[in-house]
Amino acid sequence: MIHHLSCIADHLSTASTFDDAIEGIAMYACLSGGASRFYLAKIEKDLQVSHLADIGFDARFAAHRAYGEMVATQLMIGHPSHHSLVFIEHDREYRRGFKTNYGVADGSDWKCTILMAISPRHVASLTLPTLTEESVVDVNYFNSIRSMLSIFLKSHKEPVVKSSDGKLAVDSALQERETDSTFLTERQEIILRMIKSGDTNSAIAERMGYSESLIRQETIAIYRKLGISGRKDLDTGR
Incomplete structure (x- = not known):
């Protein structure tokens, strides 16, 4: 020991x-x-x-x-x-x-x-x-x-x-991003990737273990930060 x-x-x-x-x-x-x-x-x-x-x-x-x-x-x-x-x-x-x-x-x-x-x-x-x-x-x-x-x-x-995508970032870069009102939180980045994959709010909530109402609030915040009105404005790469 x-x-x-x-x-x-x-x-x-x-x-x-x-x-x-x-x-x-x-x-x-x-x-x-x-x-x-x-x-x-x-x-x-x-x-x-x-x-x-x-x-x-x-x-x-x-x-x-x-x-x-x-x-x-x-x-x-x-x-x-x-x-x-x-x-x-x-x-x-x-x-x-x-x-x-x-x-x-x-x-x-x-x-x-x-x-x-x-x-x-x-x-x-x-x-x-x-x-x-x-x-x-x-x-x-x-x-x-x-x-x-x-x-x-x-x-x-x-x-x-x-970060949620596994990449490394230095402290100074993180601090700059945190002062930016358009910065997505780690949870929002994960949700955004799922949205781009075509997952519904219900499916995202189930996979992440959160309530659907919380996911709905987060998606609204994501769209606001990205300056778009909804899913239809996202470039899903499809």
Whole structure:
């Protein structure tokens, strides 16, 4: 256990990006020696959850906002402390809910997920190929990992962010876009792509896990930002 924590600490000491940081955690966190899966997100001021980095997830799922919202919600329910851990076993009910909520079946190799409140603004999930218990030893071990990542986040400004299309953008570019009233949020960009693919508001709501009324509001906001009146004015590429 000490060896694994030492390897993670050594990796974090040389990591320069969030992707680098979580790679080390995913590589060394599992005590059996297997690779893990890791997801990191940020809770914005408007309580929207922004995907920051991930490793080990299906490419079709990686930037799925609903997963980040699930992580944040589970940590908030009965776990108000920003030092919280939540253990979730991948039983039949979990797998059924995962497929229903995200449209992608979770791999059978994954046995347990530990949700972590890294800071008041950052949440994460660590998924392991082995079952683990909520024993004092295990809780202390995963809390040590959580603490090391918390220190890393405090000492590293967010150098890059991963947008919904998987591309990287530097902070300065992001700040310029956020001051632009025509800037589409990550959720709006995802919705826009679905609209261009011909999906209805109802289908989009079902796929993203939101209410249809919220999707309708977002589509109106998207059209306003793009300066168009509706779907018929979009260049769908068809």
